[in-house]
Each structure stands twice: as C-alpha cells, then as structure tokens.
Amino acid sequence: MKLENVPQDDSPTYAKMKKTIYAKDSKGNIQGKSSNGWEVEETVTRQALDDIQEHIKEAFWEVKNGNKSTLYFYMYKQKMDLTLLAQVTGFFKWTIKKDFDPKVFAKIKQNRLEEYCDVLGVEIDAIKELPNEPV
Amino acid sequence: MNQFKHTHHAHCESGVVSSMLSYHGLKISEPMVFGLSNALNFAYIPFVKIGGMPLVAYRSLPKSIVKNIKKNLKIEMKMETFSSVKKGEDRLDELLSEGKIVGAQGSMYWLEYVPDELSFHFNAHNFLVYGKEEDKYLVSDPVFQDAVKCSKKSLSKSRFSKGTMAPKGLLYYPVNIPKDIDFKPIISKNIKKLSKNMLNTPVPIAGVKGLRYLAKGILKLQAKDKKYAKLFLGNIVRMQEEIGTGGAGFRFMYASFLQEASELFDNNKVLSDASIMMLEVGDEYREFALVIAKSIKSKKEIDFQKISNMLFQIADNEAKVYKKLLEFKV
Numbered sequence: 001m002k003l004e005n006v007p008q009d010d011s012p013t014y015a016k017m018k019k020t021i022y023a024k025d026s027k028g029n030i031q032g033k034s035s036n037g038w039e040v041e042e043t044v045t046r047q048a049l050d051d052i053q054e055h056i057k058e059a060f061w062e063v064k065n066g067n068k069s070t071l072y073f074y075m076y077k078q079k080m081d082l083t084l085l086a087q088v089t090g091f092f093k094w095t096i097k098k099d100f101d102p103k104v105f106a107k108i109k110q111n112r113l114e115e116y117c118d119v120l121g122v123e124i125d126a127i128k129e130l131p132n133e134p135v
Numbered sequence: 136m137n138q139f140k141h142t143h144h145a146h147c148e149s150g151v152v153s154s155m156l157s158y159h160g161l162k163i164s165e166p167m168v169f170g171l172s173n174a175l176n177f178a179y180i181p182f183v184k185i186g187g188m189p190l191v192a193y194r195s196l197p198k199s200i201v202k203n204i205k206k207n208l209k210i211e212m213k214m215e216t217f218s219s220v221k222k223g224e225d226r227l228d229e230l231l232s233e234g235k236i237v238g239a240q241g242s243m244y245w246l247e248y249v250p251d252e253l254s255f256h257f258n259a260h261n262f263l264v265y266g267k268e269e270d271k272y273l274v275s276d277p278v279f280q281d282a283v284k285c286s287k288k289s290l291s292k293s294r295f296s297k298g299t300m301a302p303k304g305l306l307y308y309p310v311n312i313p314k315d316i317d318f319k320p321i322i323s324k325n326i327k328k329l330s331k332n333m334l335n336t337p338v339p340i341a342g343v344k345g346l347r348y349l350a351k352g353i354l355k356l357q358a359k360d361k362k363y364a365k366l367f368l369g370n371i372v373r374m375q376e377e378i379g380t381g382g383a384g385f386r387f388m389y390a391s392f393l394q395e396a397s398e399l400f401d402n403n404k405v406l407s408d409a410s411i412m413m414l415e416v417g418d419e420y421r422e423f424a425l426v427i428a429k430s431i432k433s434k435k436e437i438d439f440q441k442i443s444n445m446l447f448q449i450a451d452n453e454a455k456v457y458k459k460l461l462e463f464k465v
Binding site: 001012013014016017018019020022023024028029030031032039043044045047048049078079080083084087088090119121 | 299431
C-alpha cells in the first residue's frame, strides 16, 4: 500500500470516523495514515447492516401478527440472534425459543425477564411492548 | 490529572499498549507492539459461528497482545477482573484518582460513543480510561481519531458485558517497566516463532494451512444458497477489513514492524525484503476484498473459482514471507 493509495472514499458506514492504515511513502518508509472510507468495506458493512435491518423488520411483523413474543423483536433489535442471546444469558436455546411464544412469554418469571432486560439493555416496563415502528 | 495525550492507532489492543507504554516512558510504536507480541495469525473455524457466520480471524486471540508484551518485555502488568459491577466501578475510580491511565476491555456494542454503523457485539474491544470530568469518563479509544467521553452507565455495561470472551470488567496497567530493554534478541526470537507458527500449524484451521482451508471452503459455496454465499463472502471481508483492521491492515502493520526491526539490525536485508513482500501480500488481501465486494454487488453469477484461487495465491505468497524470515540470522 502506498500513502497516496490509502482510500478516501468518504464512506457513510464510517459515520464520519477515520481509520489508520499503514502505508509506504515514495522512499518506502512505512507510516500510519488516516482513511475516511473505502468503498469495498462500505459494501460489506452495508450488507451486514441490511441483513440486520431485514431481521428486525421481519421480527417486528411476526410480533405484530401475534406469532412471536416481543422478546423475539428485541433480540434482533439489539443486533443479536438466538446463539448470542443464549451465550449472554446462559439460557439453553430451546428454553429461549419457548419464550418466543407470546403465551409463554406473558407468564414469564420475573428473574428470567430481568435477565433478558439486562443483557438486551431494555427497560423492564418496555420489553413487553412493541414500538410503533420497527426501526 | 495526568498529562496523557490520545493517539489514533490502527488497532485497539496494540494501540492501547503502545499508548500506555509510551506514556510511561517506554516509547514503542504500535507496529512494534504488534510484532513483539506475535499478534499476526490466521484462523478459520467453520464450526464456531458469530452472527450465524463462521469465525474468520486474522490475528491471535484477544488479550494475547497484552499478555505477550508483558511476558516478552518482562513488564510487570497488573490485570484485574471483578466479581461485581460495583467493585469494578469503584476500582476504576480509585485508580483514576491516583492519576493512573488504565487499559480496559469491553463490548463495542454498549459504548455510547460508538456510532450505530460500527456498533456490533464484540466483547474484546480495548481502550484506555485516563480521567474523569464531572460524571463522564475520559476515554482514549485507539481506533477513534479523537479522545471521547463516556458515561458510567455505558462504560459499565460494556465492561461487564456477558457471553463469549466476557471482559469481567478487566482493567490493566503497568506497575514496573524495565529500563534499557534490549529489543534485538526479543525481535529475532519472535520473528522466528511467528514464522514457524504460521508455516507449521499443527491444526489445519490456522496459519497458512487455515488460509488454504478457507480457500477450499469458498469453493464449497457453489452448492449453497446465493444469499448465504454472499453473506459468507461479505463476512470474510468484514472480518478482514473492518473488525480490528484484520487481514490487509495487519499485514501492513507487520510490514511496518519488519521495517523498524530491519533498521535496528543495521538495515538488515532479509528483514527489509520481507517487509516489502509483506506489504505486497497486504495489497493482495485488499484486491481479494475488492473482487468479493464486486461479486456481492453484481447480479451475475459469482466466480467462486477465481475468488478461491486468489486466496490460495495469497497463502502461497504469505508463506514465502515466513520462509524468507526464517533466513534471518543475527
């Protein structure tokens, strides 16, 4: 990488941040230089963010239509999935899946609900409510 | 209040260690920290999934930079984890009131100063806390261009995030740094160690073998659903370029380390040649990423064979750098 080739693509996915990349000058000396974006990275970040958004929207309608509990929505909303939620709560996946059932979730034990709230960063009086919009 | 000045680095953990040691009088560049801690690596672990995608890592395990620097430079470093949030919060306040700068581990996701676009669940992010102003902590996050501020609530949530690689509130700071460290023997020892590790990994999922394993994995995508294949390829690049500057970025950084090392050894030719070769390998990773990004955007069929071949080529060329480095003699 040459200093002058360090990309400056002003990527929106950098959110006005800059990154340091090591590159060489015309004499071959390697040094750090700031980059405000790279189109390639933007593509893959965008892809991952879109995938998350898609999950959030799907989950929103699943809950809205009464097929799933609000827990299912907040899991995706907080950029998690079943595997990650199981890791951070220490609960077995199959028990979490049960809580995705609105009927089961309505009768959830308080300490279990508190654990979900804690790891998802959602207030206890908000976790059983669906917001008006998915995002 | 201390006289700490924030520096923008390429990578969180090597950046924290460089800033921290430099502040304490041991001027050491980020690439030197990276090189001396043997941080370069590669692993492809298909059965470990993150966000539904297989684990692809371009560096050693989190915390290994701190641990290896401590060991290799014989620095006495205190590393403290906590059984409760309260204890972890109080200890940080105590250390800050003593004027210390403190390294900390936390989840990227819960740090309020991280913009949404960059905010993913990753428990092994590193940053320095260097003071407190009213109710906000002063944070030097090496991958951010400026110093930032963070509330107690957000900081604690991050430091005590749960799950894989849970930080448990980890705080670290040096208590004794030896004077007049002779870097030369440490450099030669670790260059050899890294080269051997990368060439002769006992398991086929790591090192140069791991790169070839991933190249084979890419070919298998031909039989998979197209959306999954694109996410899989995108994930490789994200792990490579975005999460901790990854593949190319780390090769560039290691090349910088080799250049610095070469100068210390009176412009040693083997090291300077290897540095140039490693820069070129970094460029190949960037090219590989570019081809993948184009395939993701394109509506045409993905040329898995081409992408896979590129990675095989990278593996071969990277192996050449390590073989070159094994020629290095003091």
